[in-house]
Amino acid sequence: AQKITQTQPGMFVQEKEAVTLDCTYDTSDQSYGLFWYKQPSSGEMIFLIYQGSYDEQNATEGRYSLNFQKARKSANLVISASQLGDSAMYFCAMAGNTGFQKLVFGTGTRLLVSP
Amino acid sequence: ETGVTQTPRHLVMGMTNKKSLKCEQHLGHNAMYWYKQSAKKPLELMFVYSLEERVENNSVPSRFSPECPNSSHLFLHLHTLQPEDSALYLCASSQEYRGVYQPQHFGDGTRLSIL
Numbered sequence: 001a002q003k004i005t006q007t008q009p010g011m012f013v014q015e016k017e018a019v020t021l022d023c024t025y026d027t028s029d030q031s032y033g034l035f036w037y038k039q040p041s042s043g044e045m046i047f048l049i050y051q052g053s054y055d056e057q058n059a060t061e062g063r064y065s066l067n068f069q070k071a072r073k074s075a076n077l078v079i080s081a082s083q084l085g086d087s088a089m090y091f092c093a094m095a096g097n098t099g100f101q102k103l104v105f106g107t108g109t110r111l112l113v114s115p
Numbered sequence: 116e117t118g119v120t121q122t123p124r125h126l127v128m129g130m131t132n133k134k135s136l137k138c139e140q141h142l143g144h145n146a147m148y149w150y151k152q153s154a155k156k157p158l159e160l161m162f163v164y165s166l167e168e169r170v171e172n173n174s175v176p177s178r179f180s181p182e183c184p185n186s187s188h189l190f191l192h193l194h195t196l197q198p199e200d201s202a203l204y205l206c207a208s209s210q211e212y213r214g215v216y217q218p219q220h221f222g223d224g225t226r227l228s229i230l
Binding site for chain 2: 032035042093106
């Protein structure tokens with residue numbers, strides 16, 4: 001069974017600062033994928049970034065980067081230069097080696113960016 | 116139209132009503148998903164359709180009945196729901212390649228309230 005743990009219910013950051021959202025995972029699969037999603041108050045889940053278990057380099061997408069530490073089973077999201085529009089819920093998720101993508105989500109972290 | 120579209124955005128129904136949620140994806144994907152998001156709980160995968168065949172039914176009560184008439188459309192038929200079924204229902208789609216992880220793209224969700 002797969003499990004995602006997000007231990008930070010809420011995070012506060014000032015505009016233009018960087019913030020790290022924590023995510024640890026547990027799986028017995030050798031091959032898996034890790035995803036981060038953003039959910040604004042409107043409800044839509046927006047895909048941010050993906051990291052494959054065999055990827056040697058940390059994934060980056062614009063202001064988002066994923067700090068992947070395989071031995072520690074952690075996949076933290078780093079948002080650089082925070083903006084007010086980054087205020088939202090952030091979910092870490094993983095898909096194991098099932099042949100189709102059965103995503104398992106964490107409980108999420110609410111990020112508030114202040115001016 | 117782009118992405119994943121869900122209708123209606125909001126639905127209020129009594130416990131004896133029958134209603135349906137609709138999802139349409141314009142991304143050419145071959146897999147579609149229904150998720151339930153309740154307050155303070157992780158997203159729960161309900162159903163997965165891959166190439167229009169149901170491949171996952173995550174112990175969902177029979178009062179929820181999915182239908183996938185083609186690769187672009189997914190329905191969730193509701194009947195005799197309970198108050199605890201009030202939640203945000205999210206539809207997603209992805210392109211499935213065995214062994215390759217692709218992000219799921221979500222709709223805005225239908226916020227369902229059971230009276």
